[in-house]
Amino acid sequence: MTAMLSIGDLARATGVKPTTIRWYEQEGWLPPAARTEGGHRAYGPAHLRRLGFIRHARELGFQSAAIRALLDLASHPEADCSQAHDLATAQIRDIDDRLRRLSALRAELERMATSCAGGVVGECRVIETLADFGHGHCGDPEHGAMPRA
Amino acid sequence: MTAMLSIGDLARATGVKPTTIRWYEQEGWLPPAARTEGGHRAYGPAHLRRLGFIRHARELGFQSAAIRALLDLASHPEADCSQAHDLATAQIRDIDDRLRRLSALRAELERMATSCAGGVVGECRVIETLADFGHGHCGDPEHGAMPRA
DNA sequence: CCTTGAACCTCCAGCCGCTGGAAGTCCCAT
């Protein structure tokens, strides 16, 4: 018989905090743990694996619905895995999207920062760029960069 | 006198929903709007600029504290802009970080997806990789990939 | 065996950044 793990052991093993583990149980992400005589939660390797699965999937940016789907799949080992494959490739597309957008943001920030001459806020490109909400077309050029409140 | 804008006009002009605009006012991100006789909010160009600033900064991923700081700076046009520059470069570093992590995730997902032979969930690399919470070192290899609940 | 103090328990409230609904009022084109 494998030694039972306390919630703290599980937390250390997976990097998920005890409070979060309890919350996962509450929300049905984890099945209820066994209890010791005194009422403390006692976990086995199955919980460890499932929690690791969840944490890993979250780290990879899967949406909760996708994680639920993957967990469902995982508990039916005889089923076809094309769905899992689809979920993973959807996730890749999503990440590609985010990478693209982040790069664009980076480029804009870079432009902002490098064109800041270090003078006075009134002429600061960082502020001006942000105020330029029309994306390159300033709606009201005769006013200063910003309202005072 | 510039025509006053209704909250809906402002929403259309900036892409921020009316409810969100009201919430920004509530939380002090925007100064209270003027009112018509009947109590409807009436905005001028200053609000338009400030709201655009906020939206743009949020799109660029600035934290709320950073946005507040930028707004403060923007309302003191005679101040030194080095703080704005610092905030922008901090933001760039943050984005670089996120880009790095996203690329790593992408690589892992790619590995998962390409090694999925399309068979049965029991042998699916996608599921297995996720269950492999130890990051390449499986804690309990004699068990199946996943607990059933 | 007893003590101590860390870890655990439950319950509940709060965080951020909005979003939506209900119920009522206003504005303006026809």
Place this chain on the structure above:
DNA sequence: ATGGGACTTCCAGCGGCTGGAGGTTCAAGG
């Protein structure tokens, strides 16, 4: 004048946790 959209306020709820209060249990050291 009227109809229906846009507006008003208030309040509750979302996801994904996090933290505190107040009480109990566990395990190591004496």
